[in-house]
Amino acid sequence: MQDLTHLPFDEGTELRTWFDQPLPIMTSDRHSLPRHQKSSGVARAMLRDFLRCVNGGELFATAGELVLSELVANAVLHGRPAGGQFGELIFVRFEQYQGLLYVEVHDGSEEQPTVSPAREDDESGRGLWLVEQLSLDWGYGPRDGIGKRVWAVIGPAEPKPSEHPGAAGAEVPTQTVARPQGVVSVVSDTR
16 A cells, blocks of 8 residues: 555645545544544444434445444554654544545554454454455545544445335344244244
């Protein structure tokens, strides 16, 4: 992966596309969090709140939460600068416009994030691979002051058919019921 200095975020009042054309910000939010193991869960809750206020936000929820969680976990684990005097806070930023969700995480380390292969029995090391798989694009770059920012561009998921049981194409929930003689039958739940 290359160092992408043309990040989709600009520190000013405009977002920039990959072609450096300014776009108006439609919706954005930013927060600071401690470098703590619980920060990934807090960041996911913040993103869910943000997406509730965005038109079509539910289409970004699953991938957005997973990507954000991995980026925050990396910032918590690896985000302290050399010397360790600073870097106790990480910053998260969400922006949505033109049908895309942009997630950005700032930390105090200048170490470049890299996707590394994980062996089948490894218990960690797949986070950035997940980010790569779930994002349209992702990258990193410098930020003002110490550290870096890591960003991801997330597209909307395909909308699901209506959840209403009577809607065309909707799945009807079922449950398995055990009968006294060991006979099992499947019953439609049409509540």
